[in-house]
Amino acid sequence: MLSIQTLIRTACEKYTSLLILTVATIIALKLITLAPPLLLGTIIDTLQGDRNPASSTLLALTTGLIVAGCIHAIITPLQLHALSKLVQSIIMNASIEWITELIGKEFSLFNSWRIGHFIKSIERGITAHEQLLTFIVTIALPVLLEFIVVGGAFIYIGDSEIFLSMTAFGIIYLAVTHQIIKWRRRHIDAVNEQEDELSAHLYNTLNAGKTIKLESAIPTALHPLNAAFGRYADAAVTTASSGGLLSAAKILFVSLSTGGLLYWGVLDQLSGHPSISVGQLVAIFSIAGSYLLSISTLTEGYRVLDQFLADQRQFQGLLSLPDFDRSNRLAWVDFQRSSVLELGPCEVAGTEPLRLSIKRPLAFVQGQSVAVTGPSGAGKTTFLEVLAGLDASKRDQLSIDSVPVSLLSGQAHLDALRYCPQQPRFLEGSFEQSVLFGGSASPILSRAIRQLELDEIVTTRQVSENASNISGGEAKRLSLLRLINKPGKFNMFDEPSASIEPRLTTPLWDLLFDVFAGQGLICVTHDVDHLHRFDRVIVMHDGAIVEDGPWRDLIDRPAIRLLVDEIRMQN
Ligand SMILES: Nc1ncnc2c1ncn2[C@@H]1O[C@H](COP(=O)(O)OP(=O)(O)OP(=O)(O)O)[C@@H](O)[C@H]1O
Incomplete structure (x- = not known):
């Protein structure tokens, strides 16, 4: 001031x-x-x-x-x-x-x-x-x-x-x-x-x-x-x-x-x-x-x-409110080629039950694809935001290759942990301005645009204020392009297939698995039909992780079947 x-x-x-x-x-x-x-x-x-x-x-x-x-x-x-x-x-x-x-x-x-x-x-x-x-x-x-x-x-x-x-x-x-x-x-x-x-x-x-x-x-x-x-x-x-x-x-x-x-x-x-x-x-x-x-x-x-x-x-x-990027943090870290993201036991308070309660340490290997699923209100978004390091009070418990995220500079943090929220948000203007937020297009982008059937919007339209001139599904597909264009070590999507028409759901997942193969892909999803494609599925209920493993090992458990039925009904 x-x-x-x-x-x-x-x-x-x-x-x-x-x-x-x-x-x-x-x-x-x-x-x-x-x-x-x-x-x-x-x-x-x-x-x-x-x-x-x-x-x-x-x-x-x-x-x-x-x-x-x-x-x-x-x-x-x-x-x-x-x-x-x-x-x-x-x-x-x-x-x-x-x-x-x-x-x-x-x-x-x-x-x-x-x-x-x-x-x-x-x-x-x-x-x-x-x-x-x-x-x-x-x-x-x-x-x-x-x-x-x-x-x-x-x-x-x-x-x-x-x-x-x-x-x-x-x-x-x-x-x-x-x-x-x-x-x-x-x-x-x-x-x-x-x-x-x-x-x-x-x-x-x-x-x-x-x-x-x-x-x-x-x-x-x-x-x-x-x-x-x-x-x-x-x-x-x-x-x-x-x-x-x-x-x-x-x-x-x-x-x-x-x-x-x-x-x-x-x-x-x-x-x-x-x-x-x-x-x-x-x-x-x-x-x-x-x-x-x-x-x-x-x-x-x-x-x-x-x-x-x-x-x-x-x-x-x-x-005087706290800044995200504080001084004396590490601007650059020599991470491993295949990094590991770890989260220690932690809790996020809210109304009862806790919004999030992680009892045991969790590790995510960069080459792994992970789905987080569970019924509505289970705490999936809260969990993903903690993993993306958005919750300042949990950054000490979150580390990449044993370096606590709290020690990273804002830029190093956001480059390593990429997060795509559930709600699409845009600036006004041309594609580069509104969707890529001023970033330049990488070679992979044109293929993604084609696969998500966004060619017409990208080439001919300007996104208006509040993205009021594009449909909800188009907005969702456009918002996914940011992480595809500039991936990090761990790429987290909150409900990437929500609001997407059924015809495009499979091409969308194909694209994500293709682009992020060998990189950390962590998706919150209700899309139970595609869970088998992930290396690992975390099932959440009432803020806690109730199952964690390959989908083929989980799917026959009676409790999981009940949860899947509940999720299908909510879909
Ligand atoms: N800012 C907040 N303050 C307090 N409680 C919150 C807040 N945001 C969400 N909650 C509550 O925390 C719980 C978990 O919310 P969260 O958004 O993580 O669930 P979710 O599993 O992602 O749900 P959905 O699938 O419907 O998006 C819910 O009971 C929700 O009502």
Whole structure:
């Protein structure tokens, strides 16, 4: 997570010329805004002081006033362009960095994240940084510059006491505002929490939108969402009302300070020996007014800063979650030609019975093909994910050629243990992008594409978002290509033949046995008709391994026959 200092350092080091241009345009704007009140004051004094003022002088002063307005109009878009370019460049790079970091988190987190909630937190984290940078460059820095410029102007006019009194009053105002902002923080947190909740409900509801409509269940489905809208509205009202106090403080500050200033000016004029002319009074009043407004804008910036810190804390929480690839792991290991994957006794807890309970050590030889079967909910996917090293808490018990997987770098781990989940997932775009995720095609791929009858899709189509333009069976077949294209030492498929039409089931298994002959092939499958083709079959029930051996040795056992009947019925 980027701290405020890092944001500022990035602006100074990487975007120096943009920063200089932004600051220069801001200074120019501040200086040019001083011109109209000073010129106006001079015009008034010239008109008042001289019975026959030179018309050329007055016309020159008036022209100066108009020219100042024109310069102001020219610099403003330039300043906005430089500012937004600076802020957006920094935020874009930071956002890319954050998302890369989040994608690199542990596998298990991807199951637990509530996507809508998560998206909202990221969005708010990014917006907070954007607002903070804008605040620093457009408010904090200009107010500092204005302090110097206005201070100089008042000293020049000879009224430094007025300037000091205004500044002291501004400091009191900021202190009061600080107390209000501190008191308001819990309301802000509450509204943020409700906003995240709302986003989570919205995502879930829209995700299930098609089914909700099919079941005519809109009122039921919208109930939690509507309740979330209600809670958000309540929290938003409280926050907005508490924000009213800040507005009241601002109005009080501006009216008391400008009123006080005018009071002093009027008394000065009435004294008989005024220390300043009417024109100077107009100029002072105008410059001081904009200075006081800038001080009140500072509080708005402070409110944003406070919000930023809250969003930063939440975002920091996400970024501090454990990474999959930690440093000091072995980037490269000289594995044996035919490796052995071993898993020690371990358990994965869940609802009773245990999701997985491995009582004895297991070994998988690379040349072996292994099927994992059992009824639905037996723990097959849980087991396969442990074997693929996706469960961080079991990586110490998992080893390849006696090297614990926990010691391997992320890349070495994922190159050795390849895993194809049950649910096909794609990126959007061309075949290489969407299916191979940017990888290049190996020589074996064209044969696999032909055998799985995917030629037409691969050559003519682009996979759309959510793969909505291809069928479920096509998606499943396409998803298998990744491991075929880039096999590892052990290749694990979760239900490779699920959703595949019966006509293509045998060619699919033929392909897998052919491509992965002599390499580790481990498949979770309900496809009992093809179990005899595997060297070894592991049968699971209630999270435990109940049988393990060649299918021909297992098939005649009465318990296995019963399980096979159960699996066939579920198919
Ligand atoms: N994230 C989770 N938290 C808690 N329990 C879970 C979780 N995921 C799955 N389970 C439970 O763990 C058990 C094993 O699930 P698993 O997905 O491993 O079964 P499976 O044999 O692959 O089932 P299927 O053949 O239906 O895909 C099931 O009872 C399931 O309800």
